[in-house]
Structure formats: C-alpha cells, structure tokens
Amino acid sequence: MGEAKDPIPSPTDAELAILRVLWRRGPSTVREVHEALSTRRPTGYTTALKLMQIMAEKGLVLRDEARRTHVYHPRISAEAVERGLVRDLLDRVFDGAADRLVLRALGAGRVTRDEAAKIRALLDEIEGGDAS
Amino acid sequence: MGEAKDPIPSPTDAELAILRVLWRRGPSTVREVHEALSTRRPTGYTTALKLMQIMAEKGLVLRDEARRTHVYHPRISAEAVERGLVRDLLDRVFDGAADRLVLRALGAGRVTRDEAAKIRALLDEIEGGDAS
DNA sequence: TCTTTTTTACGAAAGGCTTCGTAGATTTCT
DNA sequence: AGAAATCTACGAAGCCTTTCGTAAAAAAGA
Numbered sequence: 001m002g003e004a005k006d007p008i009p010s011p012t013d014a015e016l017a018i019l020r021v022l023w024r025r026g027p028s029t030v031r032e033v034h035e036a037l038s039t040r041r042p043t044g045y046t047t048a049l050k051l052m053q054i055m056a057e058k059g060l061v062l063r064d065e066a067r068r069t070h071v072y073h074p075r076i077s078a079e080a081v082e083r084g085l086v087r088d089l090l091d092r093v094f095d096g097a098a099d100r101l102v103l104r105a106l107g108a109g110r111v112t113r114d115e116a117a118k119i120r121a122l123l124d125e126i127e128g129g130d131a132s
Numbered sequence: 133m134g135e136a137k138d139p140i141p142s143p144t145d146a147e148l149a150i151l152r153v154l155w156r157r158g159p160s161t162v163r164e165v166h167e168a169l170s171t172r173r174p175t176g177y178t179t180a181l182k183l184m185q186i187m188a189e190k191g192l193v194l195r196d197e198a199r200r201t202h203v204y205h206p207r208i209s210a211e212a213v214e215r216g217l218v219r220d221l222l223d224r225v226f227d228g229a230a231d232r233l234v235l236r237a238l239g240a241g242r243v244t245r246d247e248a249a250k251i252r253a254l255l256d257e258i259e260g261g262d263a264s
Numbered sequence: 265t266c267t268t269t270t271t272t273a274c275g276a277a278a279g280g281c282t283t284c285g286t287a288g289a290t291t292t293c294t
Numbered sequence: 295a296g297a298a299a300t301c302t303a304c305g306a307a308g309c310c311t312t313t314c315g316t317a318a319a320a321a322a323g324a
Binding site for chain 1: 300301302303304
C-alpha cells in the first residue's frame with residue numbers, strides 16, 4: 001500500500017498572501033516574495049522564510065533546493081484555492097445557497113456593466129449545458 | 133465629545149454559528165442556543181456560555197439580565213455580517229473583483245434554474261438603477 | 265428543610281497562526 | 295585572507311480562539 005497523501009489544506013491568511021505573489025510572479029525566492037509583500041506591509045525577512053518553510057511542509061508549495069537560494073513554486077492553483085475558500089464561506093454562512101452569496105457579492109463590490117455582462121454570459125453557459 | 137464606540141468586529145467561526153441561531157430563533161437563552169448547536173456538533177454548555185459572554189463584551193449581542201436566566205439578542209444583522217465577510221474574501225483573494233467571486237460561487241455550489249433566474253433579475257435591477 | 269438542578273462567573277489549558285531573534289553556513293566583496 | 299552580506303534552520307514568544315473544569319449563587323423539587 002502506498003502512503004496516504006493527505007489533501008492539501010487551505011492556506012491561512014499569511015500563506016494566501018504568499019501564494020498570490022507566487023501566482024503573479026511565478027517561482028520565486030524568499031527574498032523576492034518578501035520584497036513583494038513588504039511594499040504593502042513591512043515585515044521581517046525571516047517571517048516570510050518561516051512561513052514558506054511551513055508551506056513546503058504542508059504541500060502548499062514546492063521547494064527547489066538545487067541552488068543555495070531555494071526557489072519556491074506554488075503547488076496548488078489559484079482556482080483550486082479560490083474554490084475551496086468560496087465553498088467554505090458558502091457552507092459557513094449561506095447554507096450552501098450560491099445565489100445568496102452572489103447577491104452579497106454584487107452588493108459589496110459595485111458591479112460594472114462589463115462585469116454584469118460577463119456574469120450573464122456565464123449563466124447562459126451554465127443553463128445551456130445543464131439538462132436539469 | 134462622546135466616547136468613541138469602536139465598530140463591531142466580525143464574528144469568529146464559533147461566534148457566527150451562535151449568531152445564526154439567534155437570527156433564526158430570535159432572542160434566546162444560553163440553554164436554547166446550546167441545544168440548537170448540539171444537534172450538529174456536541175459541545176459543552178459552558179462553551180456556549182463563555183462565547184456568548186465574550187460576544188456581549190464585543191458588542192455582537194446584547195444581554196438582557198432582567199431575569200436570572202439571561203436572554204441574548206443579536207446586535208448586528210445577518211446582512212451586515214454577510215456583507216463584511218464577503219468583502220473580506222473579496223479583498224483577500226479576488227482584488228475586489230466581484231465578478232471573479234461570482235464566477236467561483238457559481239462553480240462551487242451548482243446553481244439551480246431558480247437561482248439563475250434570481251441572479252438575472254438582480255442584475256437587471258442593478259443595471260436599471262445604475263446610471264454609470 | 266435539605267438536596268438536586270440550573271445558571272453565571274472565572275480561570276486556564278490546548279492548539280493554531282504570526283512574528284521575530286539568534287545561530288551557523290555559505291557566498292560575495294574589499 | 296578577512297570582513298560583510300546573504301541565506302537557511304530553529305526555537306520560542308505573543309496573540310487569538312475554542313474548549314472545558316470548578317466554584318458559587320439562585321431556584322426548584324422532594
């Protein structure tokens with residue numbers, strides 16, 4: 001029997017911030033991530049380092065140790081993480097009712113005409129392919 | 133100058149669960165809340181009590197001490213809390229782009245024809261009233 | 265009355281997240 | 295070579311959240 005690889009956990013807040021940098025920049029060093037984060041919120045270098053080490057343990061990132069300065073790669077897609085977080089919120093506060101979440105989302109960030117059009121198109125797509 | 137009353141903080145997970153009971157049942161005692169929660173997840177009575185005491189301190193609920201058995205009232209609306217949580221998620225993971233959140237929401241919980249219709253109506257409403 | 269139950273108050277432990285300081289190794293610069 | 299900078303590893307503190315145990319007061323029941 002192979003070892004049971006547990007599912008990758010959802011990132012914490014700080015971890016998510018780091019993943020976002022990796023998704024945007026691509027594989028990066030601790031220094032690069034730290035600098036990207038520091039522009040928004042000053043923080044210690046070793047803080048980023050420690051977090052990224054933890055993330056490697058958790059399987060959120062992959063660490064390339066070929067050179068002395070390690071390079072970190074995201075190991076889960078933005079889409080997967082977004083899906084997980086949205087499902088969480090959906091379950092925790094909206095009883096899984098997607099339309100109630102959408103209602104609030106449309107209320108919270110004001111929606112441009114463009115965005116509305118995109119959403120309509122998406123609805124068409126869903127209903128078109130759905131036989132229920 | 134009046135004392136500066138700080139804004140009510142967003143509820144934690146356990147606090148949210150309690151608020152949801154209060155929203156559904158209306159003003160309730162610790163016992164009632166505890167029983168409502170215990171059906172889903174067994175937990176100690178004093179756990180609910182402690183949480184509700186903390187929530188009263190934070191201003192999330194109001195405590196009526198007229199009788200020995202205190203009665204707790206929600207002090208923020210479901211709508212306000214939902215708005216806050218959605219905005220959080222929006223900022224933290226979607227750069228404030230509501231349509232990206234909606235996209236994921238529509239993907240996460242599968243959407244019924246009914247829900248789709250509601251969302252369309254909502255979009256109509258927004259675009260109708262919006263002069264941008 | 266005396267016992268049992270209900271209720272509040274309080275303290276504190278356990279776990280998770282974030283942050284940082286320090287140490288040691290390696291590389292780079294002068 | 296010697297000094298300075300860079301990098302990883304590690305431990306631990308501080309904070310927050312959740313959970314529960316214990317104690318004391320009040321009410322209800324026998």
